[in-house]
Amino acid sequence: MPKDGGIGASTKRREDVRFLTGAGNYTDDINVRGQAYVHFLRSDVAHGRINGIDTGAAEAMPGVVRIFTGADFEGVGGLPCGWLVTDRFGQPMQEPPHPVLAQGKVRHVGDPICAVVADTLEQARDAAEAIVLDIEELPAVVDMKAALAEGATKVHDDLKSNLCYDWGFVEENREAVDKAIKEAAHVTTLELVNQRLVANPMEPRVAVGEYNRGTGDHTLYTTSQNPHVIRLLMGAFVLGIPEHKLRVVAPDxxxxxxxxxxxxxxxxxxTFAAKACNRPVKWTASRSEAFLSDAQGRDHVTKIELALDKDNNFTAIRTDTLANMGAYLSTFSTSVPTWLHGVLMAGNYKTPLIYVNVRAVFTNTVPVDAYRGAGRPEATFQLERVIDKAARELGVDPIALRRQNFITEFPYATPVAVEYDTGDYVATMDKLEEVADLTGFAARRKASEAKGMLRGLGVNCYIEACGIAPSNLVGQLGARAGLYDAATVRVNATGSISVMVGAHSHGQGHETTFPQVVAEMLGIDASQVEIVHGDTSKIPFGMGTYGSRSLAVCGSAMVRATEKIINKAKKIAAHLMEASEADIELKDGAFSVAGTDKSVAWGDVTLAAYVPHNYPLEDIEPGLEETAFYDPANFTYPSGAYACEVEVDPETGKVTIESFTAVDDFGNIINPMIVDGQVHGGIAQGIGQALLEHCVYDDNGQLQSASYMDYAMPRADDVPFYAVDHSCKTPCTHNPLGVKGCGEAGAIGSPPSVVNAVIDALQSGGKNVTHIDMPLSPSRVWAAMNG
Amino acid sequence: MTQVSMTVNGKAARGDVEGRTLLSTFLRDQLGLTGTHVGCDTSQCGACVVHVDGKAVKSCTIFALEAEGAEVATIEGQANADGSLNVIQQAFQDHHGLQCGFCTPGMVMSAAALLKENPKPSEAEVRDYLEGNLCRCTGYHNIVKAILAASGQDVGAIAAE
Structure with missing residues (x-):
């Protein structure tokens, strides 16, 4: 292993130094000479017809450069949706236009109507207050069932209804599933809400547009996880700017x-206004604006039925879900309740028949899209809750019921169209029982009861599908993008290396972990390797970071490119040592001839590549730079088993997390410290969903949880220290590093165990409570106990 | 516009501000000290915490003019004189107490204020003190560990890995 950290080392993060000293470079830290500021005037009603906009007085205000309305964007495209879902009757989803600024109607509180560009932000805000809007308020549809009712107000007048699609999966299973449920020895039914959440990264969104009149080049600095995706979507579908004239930079x-x-x-x-105003234009969201304009997450209402035979084997699962799309289709919104949700419905269990029905619904609310886990937490929650409920109904141990139904042989083809390549669910459950000391629970419960508290234990498993792929398959399923990634490994003359990657790091630590891989492969110091990301003018076309894909997809591309580097470097080394290429070995950063003491250093070979005086020019080109694109053969399938212990105060309903244990199988791990950290953060978001967070609209579509005063983010004293264990490893079989995704696992795996634990606590106190919808706030728990 | 002057990280600083200009805006936009971050508009997130006359203050919550004549310390002034990380900063790196880095300056400044008041806080005291600092990445686990470690306590004995 390189002395400063190769694969498997908990190398300290190099990016930390700039973040700890205030030297980071976030988008809001970027100021371009001459920039103007934009303030968006947003709708304060959830649904309304725009009868008139009078900007006259506002335009005369000090510092105003120009005021834009929807009319200015009639000649450009709308914001595109990246996934076409076909419904269960073979018809395409209903896909309404999504204008940059509202045209004709406003459809949610926060829908942008006007954009005021001024010399200063304060001037832009002041001028926005002088705009006179004539908006005729219309009835808002907020509740999904009401939105689907006959005669409901339509969010989009030109659509047939508020139904985006009615999706069945696998449609051919429908009748067989119905029959199996009818004939089952036992059926457990659970109706639940997976409540709407707000992602809430601590940095609000920012965009800075710049236009070079001399060259016609556009630059957009933006808070993005995937700058190439933004360049493609905005350039090709919205503004009609070819890629070579558009640079998108997502810095820290x-x-x-x-x-x-x-x-x-x-x-x-x-981007548009920078050219129109011939000035750079900057926008920085306030947090209040983020609540009204960032795509929100989850918001499913589900009925799940689990059928079991007389021996408690799972025989069928049927689900019926309403999924809220909000007022417009955000970029990947349509894929979340379908291909990221339905295909996970088998979980860790060998259920032969599954049918998933999802109806996606338009409402007068902020658009909903992927939030950490994206469809997979919704699948995991309903499955792991209904299994717990079934165990109670049948009077069996919930862990034993899970174990009995575990998939134990791999590869395993599920009835919902995916094939798990590896996993060992027995091993993760065994490890969980050990790490969480489940045998000691009875004593801990007794101790809690002695204090007058109810103690509960909740357990669940999860399976995740990360690194969505392969491109040809997802294309058939409706994806309007490829799902590969790319890396360019540029070896410099003196041997240092720049790796340009399509993945984007916004907390994941790629700048540290990716070099660990390259350094291990080459046997050089990791400090000699640097990652370049986040700038379309520097990196190859890659799809960015989401869906726990970076290492499994982009890391695989980096490995492939590094292998090409090694192959070429061996040719150069063979030439330098007058040996056969087949005899060249690379070890500890030096090339040697097998069976001899001949050796050349890494730096000698790289220098020869760029100063090719003694070089096989007739056979190979000078230089040492290789690119690889990697399109995975399958998803990766991390899995795990989680346990949560809670205390519930029977007087107040307040839930306290006493312990939380996560056992994950991520296959091979590059940097254990960083993987642990990813799981910690995911667990906190899962606990947040289970106990605290709730994005609430009133009947008129007003967002009531629109700031941190009302949206309960998890704070340091809401969570305990977590116990995490990653010693169970079944390496992925189809990518070169044997790695699986780890970024979303914590958020996917943690909500069910928290809720299972609370139900367990209440039952132990003699309360016949079988379900409480999240968040399990004191008032909800108290009401359930006393209802 | 009114002229305001203060000492920031030991150096004299002045500028012309409106009455409504926040201290965070003055630090970021006029002094270029962009390490102080603004993550909300309701004084909840704590990304903007700086020290004003030795006390932890949310710089989005006071006007620049209120800091007239004050000694202000920001994240940019926290490293040791030789540029190396100070004890708290180093503990954050050693214990992976940051991921995206956005809340980090406020966390470090709050941690410094806590340890000044309470040099050997308990885990519960750290968690309680951090109520005004939100982090969405770390789940707080490694932040709490880092602060306990910076106070010289054996975190291995307190928190499992």
Missing amino acids: VGGGFGSKIFHYAEEAFC
Whole structure:
């Protein structure tokens, strides 16, 4: 292993130094000479017809450069949706236009109507207050069932209804599933809400548009997880700017959790306005604006039925879900309740028949899209909750019921169209029982009861599908993008290396972990390797970071490119040592001839590549730079088993997390410290969903949880120290590093165990409570106990 | 516009501000000290915490003019004189107490204020003190560990890995 950290080392993060000293370079830290500022005037009603906009007085205000309305964007495209879902009748989903600025109607509180560009932000805000809007408020549809009712107000007048699609998966299983449920020895039914959440990366979104009149080049600095995706979507579909005239830069980005995947109106606006105003234009979201304009997450209402035979084997699962799309289709919104949700419904269990029905619904609310886990937490939650409920109904141990139904042989083809390549669910459950000391629970419960508290234990498993792929398959399923990634390994003359990657790091630590891989392969110091990311003018076309894909997809591309480097370097080394290429070995950063003491150093070979005086020019080109694109053969399938212990105060309903244990199988691990950290963060978001967070609209579509005063983010004293264990390893069989995704696992795996634990606590106190919808706030728990 | 002057990280600083200009805006836009971050507009997230006359203050919550004549310390002034990380910063790196880095300056400044008040805090005291600092990446685990470690306590004995 390289002395400063190769594969498997908990190398300290190099990026930390700049973040700890205030030297990071986030988008809001970027100021371009001469920039103007934009303030968006947003709708304060959830649904309304725009009868008139009078900007006259506002335009006369000090510092105003120009005021834009929807009319200015009639000649450009709308924001595109990246996934076409076909419904269960073979028809395409209903896909309404999504203008950059509202045209004709406003459809959610926060829908941008006007954009005021001024010399200063304060002037832009002041001028926005002088705009006179004539908006006729219309009835808002907020509740999904009401939105689907006959005669409901339509969010989009030109659509047939508020139904985006009615998706069945696998449609051919429908009748067989119905029959199996009818004939089952036992059926457990659970109706639940997976509540709407807000991703809330700590850095609000920012966009800075710049236009060079001399060259016709556009630059957009933006808080994005995937700058090439933004360049493609905005350039090709919205503004009609060819890629070579459009550069998108996503510098240091302060967290994403999915909400910075999507192409947003403000990005298109700043790029457009920079040219129209012939000035750079900057927008920085306030947090209040983020609540009204960042795509939100989850928001499913589900009924799940689990059928079992007389021996408690799972025989069928049937689900019926309403999924809220909000007012418009955000970039990947349509894929979340379908291909990221339905295909996970088998979980860790060998259920032969599964049918998933999802109806996606338009409402007058902020658009909903992927948030950490994206469809997989929704699948895991309903499955792991219904199994717990079934165990209670049948009077069996919930862990034993899970174990009995575990998939134990791999590869395993599920009835929902995916093939798990590896896993060992028995091993992770065994490890969980050990690490969480489940045998000691009875004593801990007794101790809690002695204090007058109810103690509960909740356990669940999860399976995740990460690194969505392969491109040809997802294309058939409706994806309008490829899902490969790319890396260029540029070896410099003196042997240092720049690796340009399509993945984007916004907290994941790629700048540290990716060099660990290259250094290990070459036997050089990791400090000699640097990662370049986040700038379309520097990196090859890659799809960015989401869906726990970076290492499994982009890391694989980097490995492939590094292998090409090694192959070429061996040719050069063979020439330098007058040996056969087949005899060249690379070890500890030096090339040697097998069976001899001949050796040349890494730096000698790299220098020869760029100063090719003694070089096989007739056989190979000078230089040492290789690119690889990698399109995975399959998803990766991390899995795990989680346990949560809670205390519930029977007087108040307050839930306290007493312990949380996560056992994950991520296959091979590059940097254990960073993987642990990813899981910690995911668990906190899962606990947040289970106990605290709730994005609430009133009946008129007003967002009631629109700031941190009302949206309960998990704080340091809401969570305990977590116990995480990653010693169970079944390496992925189809990528070169044997790695699986780890970024979303914590958020996917943790909500069910928290809720299972609370139900267990209440049952132990003699309360006949079988379900409480999240968040399990004190008032909800108290009401359930006393209802 | 009114002229405001203060000492920031030991150096005299002045500028012309409106009455409504926040200290965070003054630090970021006029002094170029962009390490102080703004993550919300309701004084909840704590990314903007700086020290004003030795006390931890959310710089989005006071006007620049209120800091007239004050000694202000920001994240940019926290490293040791030789540029190396100070004890708290180093503990954050050693214990992976940051991921995206956006909340980090506020976390470090709050941690410094805590340890000044309470040099050997318990885990519960650290968690309680950090109520005003939100982090969405770390789940707080490694932040709490880092602060306990910076106070000289054996975190291996307190928190499992």
